[in-house]
Amino acid sequence: MASFSILRVTVLSYFILITVLLILGLSISEIVLEGKVLSAFSNNLQVQVPGTSLAEWLFVPIRPRNLKSGGSEGIIVVGILGVLCALLQMAWILMSWWGMRNFIFRGLGRLTCTVTLICTTASLAILGYVFIEESQRPVLPEYYTFWHDLNFTREFWACTAFPSQISNTDEIYGLAICAHAQAGRWMILPLSNLLLALSILTFVQAWRMNVFGLRKEFPTNILDVEKGDQGSRQSQSSVIPRLQLQRPGELDRKPEILHRNRWSLLGFYAKS
Secondary structure (H helix, E strand, C coil): CCCCCCCCHCCCCCHHHHHHHHHHHHHHHHHHHHHHHHHCCCCCCCCEECCCCCCCCEEECCCCCECCCHHHHHHHEEEEHHHHHHHHHHHHHHHHHHHHCHHHHHHHHHHHHHHHHHHHHHHHHHHHHHHHHHHHHCCCCCCCHHHCCEEEEHHHHHHHHHHHCCCCCCHHCCCCHHHHHHHHHHCCCCCHHHHHHHHHHHHHHHCCCCCCCCCCCCCHHHHHHHHCHHHHHHHHHHHCCCCCCCCCCCCCCCHHHHHHHHHHHHHHHCCC
């Protein structure tokens, strides 16, 4: 039956668990922040530009028509991948501490290594995509009527475009929309780095525990070696007789003992 043992808690597994907890916290925060941003942009209200009349009919929408949503969706995906990877890693580490069966431990270890590698690769790719997309900001014309051919990201719209026409942006969106959008984007950077570090630690742990069976295993317990050789020893004992060990110096004293016994016999016969 599996049971917890403090002897199985190694320094490497402890560092993996700490990294997993950090990834889990950042991933949940990422999902919550970007979820609030997406919820704020789901409103189709329009706000009249201050200083204009109804005859001009100059209204700025909360959600622009030409909105590039790839960056925000990528941020959500990174958060979900981080949670999935963290949960698998926690299950694998706890299983190693509780000493589960070897084939179950190896199967979960291979799955964890594969998922961690996929999540790390995807997060790094999304990281590059989000920052490149955000760096390609258009130059805003002075008048809003010339914005129809421009494409906007949520962060650029909430931090630059919309505040250039409307002053009370946070009150309209109901939250600090610019701060939430920027925090969601910059949080991908430490999250991706932690996933990269976790991938390295995971493969080192898998190599040490021979999860993929790439190196030959040797028995580490001497009792296992003795149990394995017990049958061969018994078969050899039936064929080869045991050698009687002599005490130290007994072989050297044999001539002296024989000489003493011979003179004692001669004395016995002389008396008789």
